[in-house]
Amino acid sequence: MPVLQYREAIRQALAEELTRDPNVVVLGEEVGQFHGAYKVTEGLLAKFGPKRIVDTPISEAGFIGMGIGASMLGVRPVIELMFWSFYSVAFDQILNNAANVRYMSGGQINCPIVIRGPANGGTNVGATHSHTPENVLANHPGIKVVVPATPYDAKGLLKSAIRDNDPVMFLENTMLYGDKGEVPEDDYLVPLGKAEVKREGTELTIVSYGRAMILSLAVANTLQQEHNRSVEVVDLRSIRPLDMDTVLASVRKTHRVLIVEEQKPFCGVGAQLAYMIQSEAFDELDAPIARLSTIDSPSIYSPPVEVAQLPNTERILKAALEALA
Amino acid sequence: MSKKSSAIADDRNASVAPKTGYAAAPVNASLSIDQKIELYRLMVRIRRFEERSLRAYQAKKIGGFLHLYIGQEAVAVGCCSLMGKNDHVITAYRDHGHAIAVGMELNPLMAELYGKVTGCSKGKGGSMHFFDPARNYWGGHGIVGGQVPLGAGLAYGLKFKGLKGACMTFMGDGAVNQGAVHESYNLAALWDLPVIFVIENNGYSMGTSQARSSAGDLARRAEAYGMSWGVCEGHDLYEVRAFMAKHLEEARNNCKPSVVEIRTYRYRGHSVADPDNTYRAKSEIEEYRRTKDPIQVFQAKLLEEKVLDLALVEKIDVEARAESDLSADFAEASPFPTADDLQKDVYWEADNPSERKSGGRLFFN
Ligand SMILES: Cc1ncc(C[n+]2csc(CCOP(=O)(O)OP(=O)(O)O)c2C)c(N)n1
Ligand SMILES: [Mg+2]
Numbered sequence: 001m002p003v004l005q006y007r008e009a010i011r012q013a014l015a016e017e018l019t020r021d022p023n024v025v026v027l028g029e030e031v032g033q034f035h036g037a038y039k040v041t042e043g044l045l046a047k048f049g050p051k052r053i054v055d056t057p058i059s060e061a062g063f064i065g066m067g068i069g070a071s072m073l074g075v076r077p078v079i080e081l082m083f084w085s086f087y088s089v090a091f092d093q094i095l096n097n098a099a100n101v102r103y104m105s106g107g108q109i110n111c112p113i114v115i116r117g118p119a120n121g122g123t124n125v126g127a128t129h130s131h132t133p134e135n136v137l138a139n140h141p142g143i144k145v146v147v148p149a150t151p152y153d154a155k156g157l158l159k160s161a162i163r164d165n166d167p168v169m170f171l172e173n174t175m176l177y178g179d180k181g182e183v184p185e186d187d188y189l190v191p192l193g194k195a196e197v198k199r200e201g202t203e204l205t206i207v208s209y210g211r212a213m214i215l216s217l218a219v220a221n222t223l224q225q226e227h228n229r230s231v232e233v234v235d236l237r238s239i240r241p242l243d244m245d246t247v248l249a250s251v252r253k254t255h256r257v258l259i260v261e262e263q264k265p266f267c268g269v270g271a272q273l274a275y276m277i278q279s280e281a282f283d284e285l286d287a288p289i290a291r292l293s294t295i296d297s298p299s300i301y302s303p304p305v306e307v308a309q310l311p312n313t314e315r316i317l318k319a320a321l322e323a324l325a
Numbered sequence: 326m327s328k329k330s331s332a333i334a335d336d337r338n339a340s341v342a343p344k345t346g347y348a349a350a351p352v353n354a355s356l357s358i359d360q361k362i363e364l365y366r367l368m369v370r371i372r373r374f375e376e377r378s379l380r381a382y383q384a385k386k387i388g389g390f391l392h393l394y395i396g397q398e399a400v401a402v403g404c405c406s407l408m409g410k411n412d413h414v415i416t417a418y419r420d421h422g423h424a425i426a427v428g429m430e431l432n433p434l435m436a437e438l439y440g441k442v443t444g445c446s447k448g449k450g451g452s453m454h455f456f457d458p459a460r461n462y463w464g465g466h467g468i469v470g471g472q473v474p475l476g477a478g479l480a481y482g483l484k485f486k487g488l489k490g491a492c493m494t495f496m497g498d499g500a501v502n503q504g505a506v507h508e509s510y511n512l513a514a515l516w517d518l519p520v521i522f523v524i525e526n527n528g529y530s531m532g533t534s535q536a537r538s539s540a541g542d543l544a545r546r547a548e549a550y551g552m553s554w555g556v557c558e559g560h561d562l563y564e565v566r567a568f569m570a571k572h573l574e575e576a577r578n579n580c581k582p583s584v585v586e587i588r589t590y591r592y593r594g595h596s597v598a599d600p601d602n603t604y605r606a607k608s609e610i611e612e613y614r615r616t617k618d619p620i621q622v623f624q625a626k627l628l629e630e631k632v633l634d635l636a637l638v639e640k641i642d643v644e645a646r647a648e649s650d651l652s653a654d655f656a657e658a659s660p661f662p663t664a665d666d667l668q669k670d671v672y673w674e675a676d677n678p679s680e681r682k683s684g685g686r687l688f689f690n
Contacts, residue, residue: 025485057508057511059508059511061504061505061508062508063508065475065478065505065508065509066474066475067478068475069463070481071478072463072478073486075482075486092468093474093505096468103450103671104465105449105464105670106446106450106456107670108446108459109458109463142672144672160682164674164683166673166674191683192682192683193683238683240685241685241686242685242686242689245684
C-alpha cells in the first residue's frame with residue numbers, strides 16, 4: 001500500500017472528489033498559485049484549473065459566506081482556512097448562516113460545505129494562531145466537526161465530509177502534515193461519527209483525537225514496554241456526530257478512563273465526554289474519570305513552555321499512571 | 326386573488342399608455358394592463374398583510390420582533406417583478422415585502438409569524454426568517470449585513486453553473502457599514518459576479534439617521550471597488566423598475582455587479598417595539614406619506630392611465646384585507662410545532678435517515 005504524508009492524503013482526497021463531482025470547488029487564501037500555505041493543495045491548480053481551485057483575498061467572512069450562498073445552489077465548496085484560528089472573523093457566517101439556514105428555513109435549504117485547515121498549538125505561533133475550536137464549533141447544532149489524526153483517516157474522512165450534505169468543519173494539524181502512513185489509492189471512505197480503537201488494552205481507556213491521540217498511542221506503548229500496563233486508545237475522529245458506543249464499549253472493558261485533548265479545559269470536548277461517560281456507564285467505573293487538557297491560559301509563544309502547556313507525552317504518561325493507580 | 330372586474334376588462338382599449346418619464350421606459354411600457362394591476366395589487370397586499378400582522382402582534386399572537394415594511398413596498402415589488410427564472414433574492418430581517426413580492430402566499434407567512442407549523446419555515450424562523458427557495462427567495466436574515474456574502478455566493482453559484490441570472494442582495498442603510506458587506510463588494514467586483522447590492526435606504530438604522538452613521542454617499546463606495554453604482558427614488562414603482570432593469574441586464578448579460586441605493590422610507594418604528602418618538606419628527610413621516618406614499622403614487626398613475634378606476638381600487642383593497650384576515654384565521658387555526666419538531670431540520674442527514682452515512686450521535690439530549 002502506498003505510504004503518504006497526512007497532507008498528501010488530504011490532497012488525494014481533494015483531487016479524487018474534484019474529479020468525481022464537477023460541483024466541488026476548492027477556495028481559500030493561497031490555495032492555487034502559491035500551492036497552499038502548508039502545501040496541502042499543491043498541484044491542484046495545474047490539474048483542475050482556476051474555476052475549480054480559487055485563490056481568494058483575505059476575507060474569511062466574505063468567502064466563507066459566499067461559499068455558503070453558493071452551496072445553497074448546489075455548488076460544493078471546500079474552503080481552506082489558512083489557520084482555523086481565523087474562523088473568528090467569519091464566525092457569524094459559520095454559526096448564523098451555515099449552522100442555522102436549514103433550521104430557519106424549516107428544512108428547505110441545506111448547506112453542503114466543508115471548511116478545512118489546521119487547528120493546533122505547538123508551532124510557536126502564539127495565542128492568535130493556536131486556537132482549537134472544535135468544542136466551540138460542535139456547540140452549534142447543524143454543524144459537524146471532524147478531527148483526523150492519521151493520513152488514512154484524513155483522506156477517508158475528508159471524502160466523506162465533501163459528500164456530506166451538511167456543513168462539515170474539518171480540523172487538521174500542522175504538526176501532523178508531514179506524518180506518514182499507509183493510504184490506499186482506491187476510493188475508500190471513513191464515515192463521520194465512527195470512532196476507532198487504535199490500540200487494544202485492558203486496564204485503562206484513553207479517549208482522545210487529533211495529535212493528542214497520536215501522543216497517547218506513544219504513551220500507551222511506553223506503558224506496555226516499561227510499566228507492563230495495558231492501555232486501550234480510542235480515537236474519536238469525529239466530535240459531532242460523536243460515537244459514544246465505541247467509547248462506552250471500551251469503558252466497559254477497562255473500567256478506567258483518561259480523556260486527553262488538545263483543548264483548553266473549560267467547556268472543552270473532554271467535559272462533554274466525561275459527563276456522558278459518567279451518566280451512561282457510572283457503574284462500570286472503578287475510578288473517577290481523569291482528564292488532561294491544554295493548560296488553561298492563552299497559548300504561549302515561548303517554545304519550551306508551549307510544549308509544557310500542551311498535552312505532551314510526559315504529561316500524558318503522568319496522568320495515565322495516576323489513572324491506573 | 327387575481328380575478329379582474331369586467332369593468333376593467335371593458336376599459337382596456339381606453340387605457341392611455343404614458344409617453345414620457347419612467348412609465349415610458351421599455352420595461353414599463355411593455356407591461357400589460359393586467360400586469361400593472363397585479364403590481365398594484367401586490368403592494369396593497371403587502372400593506373394590508375402587515376397592518377393585519379401588527380394587529381395580531383398587539384393582540385399578543387406574535388412574539389419577538391416585527392419589522393414592518395410599510396412605506397417601502399415599491400422597492401420590493403419593483404425589484405422582484407423583474408425576476409426571471411434564474412434571478413434570486415436575499416434580504417435582511419425586514420423581509421415580508423420581498424416574500425410577498427416573489428409570490429409567497431399570505432397564509433404560510435402569517436402562520437410563520439404566529440409560530441405555527443404551517444408557517445413557511447414551520448414556525449422555526451419567525452418574522453425575520455422567511456424563506457422560499459422554490460421561488461428563488463433565500464431569506465430573511467437577522468444579522469445586519471450577514472446575508473450579503475450569501476448573496477454574493479448565490480451569484481457565484483449562478484456563474485459557476487453557467488446560468489444567466491442575477492442575485493439581488495438587499496440590505497439596509499445601516500448594513501453598509503458592516504465589514505462583511507465590503508468583503509462581498511470586493512469579491513463581487515474582483516470575480517465579476519452577477520450580483521446587485523441593493524441598499525434600501527429608509528433613512529434610519531433603528532434610531533440612527535444615515536447622517537449619524539455613514540460617511541459619504543452610500544452607493545458611491547462601489548467606486549472604490551471599480552463597480553458601477555446608482556441611486557433612485559423608491560416611492561415610484563416605475564422608476565424602481567426602469568432603474569433596476571438596467572442593473573439586472575448588466576449583471577445577467579455581462580456579469581457586472583453593481584451597488585444601488587434606493588431611497589425609501591418606513592412609516593412605522595424600526596420594529597413594533599420601537600416607540601418611535603426619539604429620533605424623528607412625526608411631521609417627517611406625515612410629509613412622506615402625503616407626497617410619496619408608493620401605493621398612492623402608483624394608484625394615481627394607474628388612475629390617470631385608466632388602468633384602474635375607483636371601483637377596482639376599492640375592490641383590490643377589500644380583497645387584500647379579506648385575504649389578510651383569512652391568513653390570520655388560518656394562522657390562528659393552525660397547530661404549533663411540538664417539542665418533537667425541535668430536532669428536525671437541523672441536519673440533512675438526520676432528516677433523511679435512510680440515506681445517512683455517518684454513525685454516532687448528532688444530538689446530545
Ligand atoms: C450584527 C447586528 N448588529 C446589530 C443588530 C441589531 N439591529 C437590528 S436592525 C438594526 C438597524 C439596521 O438598520 P438598516 O440596515 O438601515 O435596516 P432597516 O432596519 O432600516 O431596514 C440593528 C442595529 C443586528 N441585528 N445585527
Ligand atoms: Mg434603514
